[in-house]
Amino acid sequence: MPDKxxxxxxxxxxxxxxxxxxxxxxxxxxxxxxxxxxPEIVAFSARSDGDRALPLEGxxxxxxxxxxxxxxxxxxxxxxIGGAEGPAYAAVKAALARGxxxxxxxxxxxxxxxxxxxxxxxxxxxxxxYEAAVGGGVPVIKTLREALAGNRILRVSGIxxxxxxxxxxxxxxxxxxxxxxxxxxxxxxxxxxDPTFDVGGFDTAHKLSILASLAFGARxxxxxxxxxxxxxxxxxxxxxxxxxxxRIKLLGVAARTDHGVEQRVHPTMIxxxxxxxxxxxxxxxxxxxxxxxxxxxxxxxxxGGAATASAVAADLVDLARGAVAPAFGRPVGALVxxxxxxxxRHEGGYYVRLSVLxxxxxxxxxxxxMADRAISMESIVQKRAGGDDAAYVSVALITHATTETxxxxxxxxxxxxxxxxxxPQLIRIERx
Ligand SMILES: NC(=O)c1ccc[n+]([C@@H]2O[C@H](COP(=O)([O-])OP(=O)(O)OC[C@H]3O[C@@H](n4cnc5c(N)ncnc54)[C@H](OP(=O)(O)O)[C@@H]3O)[C@@H](O)[C@H]2O)c1
Numbered sequence: 001m002p003d004k005x006x007x008x009x010x011x012x013x014x015x016x017x018x019x020x021x022x023x024x025x026x027x028x029x030x031x032x033x034x035x036x037x038x039p040e041i042v043a044f045s046a047r048s049d050g051d052r053a054l055p056l057e058g059x060x061x062x063x064x065x066x067x068x069x070x071x072x073x074x075x076x077x078x079x080x081i082g083g084a085e086g087p088a089y090a091a092v093k094a095a096l097a098r099g100x101x102x103x104x105x106x107x108x109x110x111x112x113x114x115x116x117x118x119x120x121x122x123x124x125x126x127x128x129x130y131e132a133a134v135g136g137g138v139p140v141i142k143t144l145r146e147a148l149a150g151n152r153i154l155r156v157s158g159i160x161x162x163x164x165x166x167x168x169x170x171x172x173x174x175x176x177x178x179x180x181x182x183x184x185x186x187x188x189x190x191x192x193x194d195p196t197f198d199v200g201g202f203d204t205a206h207k208l209s210i211l212a213s214l215a216f217g218a219r220x221x222x223x224x225x226x227x228x229x230x231x232x233x234x235x236x237x238x239x240x241x242x243x244x245x246x247r248i249k250l251l252g253v254a255a256r257t258d259h260g261v262e263q264r265v266h267p268t269m270i271x272x273x274x275x276x277x278x279x280x281x282x283x284x285x286x287x288x289x290x291x292x293x294x295x296x297x298x299x300x301x302x303x304g305g306a307a308t309a310s311a312v313a314a315d316l317v318d319l320a321r322g323a324v325a326p327a328f329g330r331p332v333g334a335l336v337x338x339x340x341x342x343x344x345r346h347e348g349g350y351y352v353r354l355s356v357l358x359x360x361x362x363x364x365x366x367x368x369x370m371a372d373r374a375i376s377m378e379s380i381v382q383k384r385a386g387g388d389d390a391a392y393v394s395v396a397l398i399t400h401a402t403t404e405t406x407x408x409x410x411x412x413x414x415x416x417x418x419x420x421x422x423x424p425q426l427i428r429i430e431r432x
Pocket of ligand 1: 011012013014015016017045046047048063064065079080081082083087105106107108132133136302303304305308
């Protein structure tokens with residue numbers, strides 16, 4: 001017989017909360033064998049108390065999760081409501097203030113308030129655990145915080161949003177435009193009715209800011225993340241990437257550079273042979289470079305009820321064993337203020353697609369502007385007519401490593417020269 005139960009207060013019974021209730025019931029014996037404690041959901045909160053056919057017999061319903069966090073007789077508060085502010089944030093603070101450990105999957109709340117919440121947890125001597133907040137079922141938090149603790153992490157790059165990866169994968173394999181693939185993702189439940197948060201890169205940015213903190217022992221700095229979404233990616237870009245041996249992925253990249261820590265989210269060209277490039281559909285993947293271990297990649301389901309509940313359950317097992325680890329790998333007071341590396345100083349190769357006036361000297365004019373900024377070109381390909389106007393052709397070029405400032409200045413000058421129309425498409429190339 002187990003010594004004592006682990007009394008769980010579960011706030012949120014949606015996709016993840018419902019799956020967690022089912023998983024805890026199904027895996028109860030294993031949980032007991034691992035921890036010596038029997039997990040019991042003794043209290044729950046949702047907006048309505050209707051029957052959801054979940055194994056919650058005997059659990060007390062709270063209409064207000066904050067009241068549950070303040071009053072219920074629980075050993076752990078599991079927050080699966082979502083949202084950076086509002087009831088999730090208020091309830092988590094109430095639990096921590098009372099010395100009740102918290103397990104959450106809420107990346108938006110952690111990106112905005114992670115340090116404050118970690119400090120509260122430290123003061124109370126309890127855990128703030130959040131394996132499910134980044135990568136869903138992919139155990140990237142524990143990998144960075146524990147398994148790679150012997151490393152100086154140099155770089156973390158990943159596909160952290162399944163919606164974007166699904167859309168880009170479908171665009172590439174089915175040769176369907178962005179809008180069509182977005183609608184399909186919405187129909188299948190992979191994308192919200194308002195998809196901005198996902199396709200605009202903001203969800204990836206939240207997750208990246210958490211990974212950067214863990215990787216570099218730094219205070220979370222969500223405001224430091226440069227964010228560009230996938231809305232401007234066209235079939236022409238995907239075809240050009242394919243011709244050149246690349247795939248386009250929305251990557252979150254956090255890296256140590258000579259100028260500080262870079263944190264950026266943007267569509268990226270990566271070699272087709274890389275593990276990240278081969279991650280298709282709704283899957284997530286994260287590549288971590290450590291000085292001792294080298295590069296390793298984790299790939300798996302980044303969302304979905306069961307996969308995400310699997311990560312929440314792992315946090316509950318840790319907690320039942322009495323493990324208390326600093327939320328971001330070290331006490332908040334020991335986290336450094338990372339110097340922000342300006343994107344203007346980013347160095348790397350670039351893919352540029354231009355709509356170029358089809359007359360002698362146009363390409364030479366572009367090449368001259370590039371040379372003026374010491375940019376050397378690896379390839380330049382005139383593709384096909386640039387839309388409905390026969391006077392223009394589409395030109396795709398790849399540069400060798402240069403700086404963001406240099407490429408942007410060169411492109412601004414080609415626009416001024418009148419040989420190019422429309423805003424150029426610019427996609428960074430990443431070694432991965
Ligand atoms: N879904 C995924 O695949 C996934 C993956 C990774 C992380 N996450 C994170 O997990 C969290 C939960 O996501 P989800 O997809 O499970 O959300 P969801 O399906 O929308 O469920 C949210 C739950 O919260 C409840 N809720 C909302 N407002 C409430 C309030 N004021 N008081 C009490 N309960 C309230 C809802 O109650 P009702 O049921 O009564 O409406 C619902 O049960 C979010 O932080 C999300 O970012 C989700």
